[in-house]
Amino acid sequence: MENLDANVFEMKEENINKASKALKAMGHPLRLKILCVIGEKELPVMDIVKQVGTTQSNISQHIDILREKEIITSRREGSKILCKVRDHNILQLMGVMQETFCPASES
Template sequence: MSVPLYQAKAEMFRTLGHPVRIRVLELLQNGPRPVRDLLAEIEIEASNLSQQLAVLRRAGMVTSYRDGSLVMYQLSTPHVADLLAAGRRILGSVLKDRDGLLVELRAGAE
């Protein structure tokens, strides 16, 4: 039985619901990176990073391959980077609107 599209979307967004996963995806936007570089950038335990990478792999957002002794990760599709960019735009718009509301509230309180 096929999963409804709205449910598949919800699962995708749940996958994005962890700061480490978002950070990994951000780091991979510029191309493949070895696990050791991800560890150095994110500064978490290797086992925790491994768990988060596994979640991203299962969700199909990243792929991995070996390059000699290194395990490399990359975004599975450029659309993942597009999604992150859209998230930044939405967040910027939401925060901008909140700042405007805060200014209006302060002006009205006088």
């Protein structure tokens, strides 16, 4: 790490706040699981409920937090609420977290 330029980790205050807000929202295990289930897809809330394995009320509360923090967006289609990850950068971050914390087992 000693060869790294001192400016590599400098960030604009606005970007630091955005990153902090995203990480805080993603820091809850259930919200992270919701994001993993959604991935690059757009899913109805009931599909998320089935895959995550908790109540619709609980999922809805966490989806509201993720929406508030601008991590996901949702839209109504008939009687369904469809959710998707708002920003491709979040998906990239999740990919890095997966590589870091869930490495493929070596054969």
